[in-house]
Amino acid sequence: MAFLPLLALLLLLLLALLLLLALRGGHRGRLPPGPPALPLLGNLLQISPSRTLQSLLKLSQTYGPVFTVSLGRRRALVLRGQAAVREALVENAEAFAGRGRVPTVETTFRRHGVVFSNGERWRQLRRFSLKVLRDFGMGRKSIESRIQEEAQILLQELRGTQERPFDPAYLLSCAVSNVICSIVFGNRFDYRDEEFLELLRTMSESFRELSTPWSQEKADPCSEFNAENLELTALNLFFAGTETVSSTLRYGFLVLMKHPDVQEKVYEEIAGVIGRNRPPNAEDRSRMPYTDAVIHEIQRCSDLIPMNVPHMVTRDTLFRGYLIPKDTEVYPLLSSVLHDPEAFDNPHAFDPANFLDESGRFKKNEAFVPFSSGKRICLGEALARMELFLFLTTILQSLRLQPLVPPAQLPTAPLESGFANIPPFYQLRMVAR
Template sequence: MDPSMVMAFGLVFCISCLILISTWRKSIGRIKLLPGPVPLPVIGNILQLDTKNIPKSLCMLAKVYGPVFTLYLGTEPILVLHGFEVMKEALTDHGEEFAGRGSFPIIDAINKGLGMPFDPKFILGCAPCNVICSIIFHKRFEYDDEKFLHLMELLDEKVKILSSPWTQVYNFFPTLVQYLPGSHRKLFKNCQMLHNFILEKVKEHQETLDPNNPQDLIDSFFIKMEQEKEKPQSEFTMENLVYTVSDIFGAGTTTTSTTLRYGLLLLLKYPEITDKIHEEIDRVIGQNRSPCLKDRNSMPYTDAVIHEIQRYIDLVPANLTHSVTRDTKFRQYLIPKGTTIIPLLTSVLYDDEEFPNPDRFDPGHFLDESGNFKKSDYFMPFSTGKRICVGEGLARMELFLFFTTILQNFTLKSPIDPKDIDTTPVASGFGKIPPSFKICFLPSQHM
């Protein structure tokens, strides 16, 4: 190679390194008063994290650096909140300042800133999905509908990829990784197909819209679009409608179905707990009517089991990221506006003082000495504060009705010995994914 070319490449390389180091030093200065592991130039703290289990890594770091510390994902500083007290103080007491939507690079890139033993995954995915379909489309689908099956496949694949180690790498280095091959490209493709499916349904609604008789979320959105059509900065646009519906599907379908699936796995693992639920169902509901929401107040043990399922599975361990809406004095630190926040739900759901032996699945965590249901401020699988999950009420209703209806009509049986059932998640990134398993639903035999 020509010596001048070598010199030119060397010069470009040196200048690039200087720019990167300068950016790194500048970013460190933004939150220099906060404790945390020393980051390396460009790559930050990625070498100190297990990308297969980020939440566990963050909990280990909190033992060293305390409940509020800084972590560098690439060159960007992230503020991590660990433990109930600091979470409550930030998300509730300082709710306004911590209410900003945090950065999740791969989602930002997608949304552009917008009888025989069988695996129950399919059936438990279809039912919650149809609940969301009825709210959004005013329609439910048959389980053999090809378009519905394709929708289910897209949603399932989306969660798998989001929970993979590769997605964590993307979120650390979005500017670099977006140009590389990897599973993120399949995610973008799948999400575009999901958006196309939604757009098709949206256009069908547009043709049949009756402004005086809205049937679902899409109709209501269209009416608001018409009301604000002359408003230049209106957020009620066709594009925002598609991304909003996509977000609702992602948040309202896979979270509930995964909780149901993980819950059934735990009930197979602990048949003595399942027997107690059967006894309570027989006593309170019986076999002559279907369960209803008012039954929950009379079923403390069942309610405690469902709460413990949500606590134990720790479905979205690192929460959805927040950001600080303005320069904020928090404890002894000054947090600059725009700082990304990770409110670590694991640190609250697995607090060993509030929940003794937190690694043990125990409904007693939510029962008092008399067997009555015991509330806990530490129960926050839906997060807390101003950015608490908007679908919490719907999810809580679904979980109670699905679990009680299944156990009212069926006895659960595992093809393998309960002692041999492994409940360890197969992925623990954005969300935790339970292992595949098979289950027998036998006609009810507990009366």
């Protein structure tokens, strides 16, 4: 029994160590209140790994729209609803412009590339990326013609299914990725090209052909234009530019089949404004308020990146009476903005009227933030908006989306919901109009 005093002493030392760690975790700021945290574990037992968003929304019912959680020893600020998210990302844009940790991608990106970098590296790469995208036609007729060309090729592939059931994920991914390929490489690929398929599988080969704009930079010791940063920036563009738009289109097909009346109203507007004999163009959008509202509602309901990519405060920041210490991670819950009952009349159902006024005209809404907002807003927003409009209108101009089951039986829940909401797998038929 002589070991009992030693055991008691070890337990006492262990408790003292845990208390010290907990006190150090309190650090120098004054963060908003949140749920009591356990030493080392923090609030991880209260946050379900498979339902992280739902866990945080439940906690917000107790602690309000701005609260703190402990992810192990890391403290994180959580923002719920349009007012809190806008106040942070827009009204305090510079202070909340840092990028937080994304452990699942850190082994790949290692804080390189425009999406996951910080500080001067991020500022240089963002300026460079915006310039390259503009130079390659972002928002101009040149990129519009590339999307139109790809939309027509996609349309022929869809017609080639000859009304047989198929899963649209592969063809949509090919079409959307080809737009990025045409920007980065200057040409598109056949959907069955093995090299292109390998690119889609790995998304690892990137940006080397764009080495010329930075090769005068090599002698600058402060330059961030090195091969690793530029390759990983290109990988950011491929990943974001392919997966986000193709997943939104997949979800769009699903909800249009689930709401056949909406699908027919979109077709009627296409027929009335564009007709059947010419391809849609970007200028048509301003004359098609219902279609514009439907696309916005598809993006709102698909809720693709529900918790945003984590932010981080770049300096000690006074926010709503609290002092947020530098390097604190921030989770602006975009899902809570896109479903904010104070911003949308019908926040929890698919309803194009959320973006229409009483006269049927399109109305903007500041709570429409699928691309995030502030200084970390998605670089490809203009490209994505153009792609969604041109791909959807080109397809619906000629084809009807027909489900294999009654609309009420179509799946709606995401296949996976974590960093992203992944649309469920499904099949459909494309029927000629």
